[in-house]
Amino acid sequence: xxxxxxxxxxxxxxxxxxxxxxxxxxxxxxxxxxxxxxxxxxxxxxxxxxxxxxxxxxxxxxxxxxxxxxxx
Numbered sequence: 001x002x003x004x005x006x007x008x009x010x011x012x013x014x015x016x017x018x019x020x021x022x023x024x025x026x027x028x029x030x031x032x033x034x035x036x037x038x039x040x041x042x043x044x045x046x047x048x049x050x051x052x053x054x055x056x057x058x059x060x061x062x063x064x065x066x067x068x069x070x071x072x
Contacts, residue, residue: 025071028063030056039063046070 029040037059039051049066053059 026067030059032056041066043067043070 025043027042031038031040036052036054037056039059039062040048041051041063042048046066051059051062051066053062
């Protein structure tokens with residue numbers, strides 16, 4: 001089996017021959033602190049941002065909106 005080049009992963013019908021590029025575009029951490037949820041989002045363009053909310057869905061929605069705006 002051939003070795004994938006750096007930053008590439010095997011995939012497709014013929015895993016020995018087909019490679020896909022892999023690139024880290026963001027890092028997201030979710031925590032629950034006391035009675036609120038916290039998301040820490042880091043991207044190269046936007047840096048580190050933190051979002052707080054009462055529900056996980058609220059915080060997840062904030063992160064999704066931010067990522068859509070940044071990457072569209």
